[in-house]
Amino acid sequence: MALLRHDATPRYCLYCFCLGVLVHGLVLGRLAGGNDFLNSYPFVEVDGFDWFYEGAALADRFRGYCAPVFWILRDPAFVLICALDEVLRAQGLVVIFSHTLSFLATGVILLQAGRFYCVPLTVIAAVTLITLVQPLNYVRLFVLPDPLAVAFLTASAYAMLRHLRTRSVATLTVSAIFALLGGVTQTYAAIPFIVGLAVGGIAGARSRKVLLALGVAFVAFAACLVALKLAWRAAIPHDALPPTFSFLQPSFQMARFYAIVWSLAYVPLLPLGGTVLISWLRGGRRFSAEVLFLGTTVFTFAFLSFFYAWAEARFTFIYQPIVFLLLIALSSRDASDVVPTQARPWHFADAAALCSAVLVAGSVAITPLTYYGAPKLALRPGGSWLLQSWVARPVDRFGWGPSRSGGMYSHSIPPEFGPYAQRIVSSYMALRTRQQARVSGVNTRDVNVGEPAVEAACQTQAGNALFGQ
DSSP states (O other): OGGGSTTSSOHHHHHHHHHHHHHHHHHHHTTSSSSOHHHHOSOOOHHHHHHHHHHHHHHHHHTTOOOOOEEEOOOHHHHHHHHHHHHTTOTTHHHHHHHHHHHHHHHHHHHHHHHHHTOOHHHHHHHHHHHHHOGGGGGGGSSOSHHHHHHHHHHHHHHHHHHHHHOOHHHHHHHHHHHHHHHTTOGGGGHHHHHHHHHHHHHTTTOHHHHHHHHHHHHHHHHHHHHHHHHHHHHSOEEEOOOTTTTBOSSOTTHHHHHHHHHHHHGGGHHHHHHHHHHHHHTTOOOOHHHHHHHHHHHHHHHHHHTBOOOOTHHHHTTHHHHHHHHHHHHSSOTTOSSOOOOOOOHHHHHHHHHHHHHHHHHHHTOOOOSSSOOOOOSOGGGSHHHHHHHOOOOOTTOOOSOOOTTTGGGOOOOOOOHHHHHHHHHHHHHHHHHHHHHHOOOGGGOOOOOOGGGHHHHHHHHHHHHTO
16 A cells, blocks of 8 residues: 555554544444444434434345335435344444445545645645544534445545546546545535536537546436436335435525634634645635645535534534645645646645644634534533543433343333434334234234334334244
């Protein structure tokens, strides 16, 4: 691996990052593997229940058992990971492993980008620390597909950078493949690839060969993505699809929210970002297609999230690796060089990188973990996502107490949720009750778990199968 060579990106940055991610994975792993992952894992919010439930229900369908119609069908990639967790009876360990691996992949790609652009050692070290501890990493604690989608998004963006420099069909294909994988995880992960095609087309507008290659790539990518999503929707019975764009509104109601979130995310990066941008402009260099691609992608994500009327800092987290790639590209000696050259020692950039790293690390101490709404800054280091993950212990979300009886699912007392989450949790309880009934021989028609009407057919079929009716 190139990163491990003596003359590559400093190996110690890679070793430190891998160690940090390993500790992160082990800390979360100790919270999984109990009697029931959704009951005991502390970092589950409303958005997480349906992903894990759909995976468990899908695993039942694979086994040949009845599974009800899904209320809202989620994208397949993370649902399949949750289904694998169910098949292996891993109680969340597969989900934690997926999160840990995606965290590792995202960081390694950023380090590889530093090598590609020959940026100063200090900038690489700063990006390593920032990627590890930034406050928005709280998303990586929760049962969500976003960490996996971000890894695919980052890989697609980096491959597109390579393509914009070399015009290689191979790197364009790799970018398309990762964008496709990201698109079936979360649709937004395809955005960097689409933006890269547009920027590449503008930069290569005088070459018919370039335009043809980009056009073919777009058509093939779009056809594959649409085909996979249609096949998934046709294969899995469902009532509705996620309202992907329904919250986009041409208003400024999110201005106050993003004034807080973006200040938290970007003010610590100003020393590094401002220094490298000023150095770039004072050097008289024009922005290359690579820098324009990254800048346009950041702007696209920021624009969409600003007008998306939902107050979650998670929508800023998803494009942070693109911001870091942009800083790395601007820190290079010249991003338009055909062959990377040794970067000159930028003393100001070194100092700015260290300053940004210290500011980001310090911002963690004043940013208590907040899932919904704007973060409320306060000097409470114990409330940060880092320490919260370290001190967290398994919980008893469904009120089972210390004893675990065979009918625990039918006697669960889930906390009060909104209508959507309440329905998903009820469906999850009904699913687990049917599974227990298959093992114990209890007639599930006599079990009342408060499940919605869509479960009735499966309850009846389960009872008939058990008693030979």
